[in-house]
Amino acid sequence: MNRQSNAFKTLYAVVAIAAIALAVSCSKSAAGPDPLSVAVFVPGVASGSPIYEMLVAGAEKAVAEIPGATVKVIEAGYDQSTWLDSLRDTVASGEFSIVVSSNPSLPELCAKLSPDYPSVRFIVADAYLPGNPAIHTILFNQMEQGFIVGYLAGLVTKDRNPDAAPVAGIVAAQHYPTLDRLIRPGFEAGLKAVDPEFKLEFREVGNWYDSAKASELASSLYGSGVEVILPIAGSGGQGVVASARENGASVVWFDGAGYALDPEAVIGCATIAQDRLVYERLKAALSGDTSLYGRADIVSARDGYVGFDPDGKGYAALPRSVRDALDAAIAGLKAGTPDFSMDTF
Ligand code: RBF
Numbered sequence: 001m002n003r004q005s006n007a008f009k010t011l012y013a014v015v016a017i018a019a020i021a022l023a024v025s026c027s028k029s030a031a032g033p034d035p036l037s038v039a040v041f042v043p044g045v046a047s048g049s050p051i052y053e054m055l056v057a058g059a060e061k062a063v064a065e066i067p068g069a070t071v072k073v074i075e076a077g078y079d080q081s082t083w084l085d086s087l088r089d090t091v092a093s094g095e096f097s098i099v100v101s102s103n104p105s106l107p108e109l110c111a112k113l114s115p116d117y118p119s120v121r122f123i124v125a126d127a128y129l130p131g132n133p134a135i136h137t138i139l140f141n142q143m144e145q146g147f148i149v150g151y152l153a154g155l156v157t158k159d160r161n162p163d164a165a166p167v168a169g170i171v172a173a174q175h176y177p178t179l180d181r182l183i184r185p186g187f188e189a190g191l192k193a194v195d196p197e198f199k200l201e202f203r204e205v206g207n208w209y210d211s212a213k214a215s216e217l218a219s220s221l222y223g224s225g226v227e228v229i230l231p232i233a234g235s236g237g238q239g240v241v242a243s244a245r246e247n248g249a250s251v252v253w254f255d256g257a258g259y260a261l262d263p264e265a266v267i268g269c270a271t272i273a274q275d276r277l278v279y280e281r282l283k284a285a286l287s288g289d290t291s292l293y294g295r296a297d298i299v300s301a302r303d304g305y306v307g308f309d310p311d312g313k314g315y316a317a318l319p320r321s322v323r324d325a326l327d328a329a330i331a332g333l334k335a336g337t338p339d340f341s342m343d344t345f
Contacts, residue, residue, distance in 0.1 A: 032119035048235025058278030130296035141300035143186035149252035150190020153228035211239030218243035259312030
């Protein structure tokens, strides 16, 4: 009898302790992570990819301006098959209220994890997913961005080789929807606005870092008479620049920081204001603006998020007539001609 009542006492004690532990852990998760704690999730490696370097810079600037806010940068590396697990580790740490990222494939991963981590909010640039109450996405109108450098590539090619069959190149890491549906068609539209006879040569590297392979692909294009190539290859794009330098040919660059790679080979850079965009959206979120979530915005040349950086030696060295024609085309684009505006993607 005595032994039995002791056993019951022990059982009660165990149940009571378990209940207290459960209550404590519940109250902890109900309180949730620090509302000013931010993770910047880089799906790749920041160095060498301006779109990611600007993501980090924009987020750090926003956090620096909000008293008490903190930021941690997490680089997930180039193996896309590991991104979901890295993102899960990030949100499951319980450390972060806001995860900021940039990549077209990210919203789907955020949407998968979100139901299990309801207190976490996601801001994803360079992406499009409407209607998820935990996720804000912003897409750049990259048809405009492609058009700007396509037009420049067309002008320069015709200026240097007026009698040759007009051709230009893209060296891309891989196929994905924004490339296939916006960047490439925009680039082609720019070329054809100069001369409807333009042909586009497209080559695929297979990853976002192999500059040796990108350089090989570029060299064979330059060797076949291509004058200007657009790399969409992350840090692999540096191989295209190296090949252009060796072949006395040219590169048009995307996103930002292009001229720093080579003062002569890089003749133009179509920009996105990713750093300003990330700064603005994260600052709003940290200031308590919850209206962002659920929204999928599209930003464009008209509102200044897509443009052109003229401040490079390679651009300054182009003939005046080419630069004037590009200026006119960019002014036209901002005024809506051609009209690449889009409400959805
Ligand atoms: N762009 C980069 O500059 N660096 C990268 O490492 C990179 N990785 C990407 C991975 C995936 C799966 C996808 C869909 C796109 C990636 N991009 C990367 C391209 C990026 O989203 C954007 O389209 C280009 O930077 C042109 O603005």
